[in-house]
Amino acid sequence: MLCMGFAAIVFFGQLAMVLMRYLLGFGLLEIQDAVNYAFAALVALSVAVSFDADKHVRVDVFRQNWSERTNRRIDWLGDLLLALPVFAIMLWTAFPLVKSSWAILEGSPETGGLPGLFLVKTCLVILPALVVIYILQKLFGAMRRKFS
Structure with a gap:
């Protein structure tokens, strides 16, 4: 639901920016920042949603000929050996960046832009944390199903 809200902000904000710029001859930096912030949050948070829906990217050329059991094992190994370490490293390296952004309550790099960039950067921690928890x-x- 949150991702749908961000998608609506991106769509309508971008539409408003284009109409204002080309029909009225001016634009608002605040709308541009809102679209950028919403897009960044949408991309970051939709990764966890795609993992949960099992719609993340994988090569299905071979999977279609394998049994369900083999595919589950490959998914398990991929999660354990690839996704978990990558997202754990992402979480570990993003935390100092987000912490320093919160310390100064970082805003838009543009003069007159929206405050609150630190909230968007928080998605850099939320994204890997959600994926690590999910994995x-x-x-x-x-493991519990296998041993019970």
Whole structure:
């Protein structure tokens, strides 16, 4: 639902910017920043949604010929050996950036732009945290089913 709200802000904000710029001859930096902030949040938060919906990118050329059990095992190994380390490193490296952004309550780099860039940068921590939590829950759930 949140991602749909961000998508609406991106669509209508971009539409408003184009109409204002080309029909009225002026634009507002605040709308441009709002579109940029909403797009960044949309991209960051939709990654976790795609993991949850099992719609993330994978090469399905081979998967279609394999059994469901083999595909589950490959997904489990991919989550454990690829996704979990990558998103854990993302979380570890993004935290200092977000912390310093919050310390100064960072705003738009543009003069007269919107404040609150620190909120958007928080998505850099929320994204990997949500994916790591999802993967751990999925891995421990699979282990629990296997051993019970």
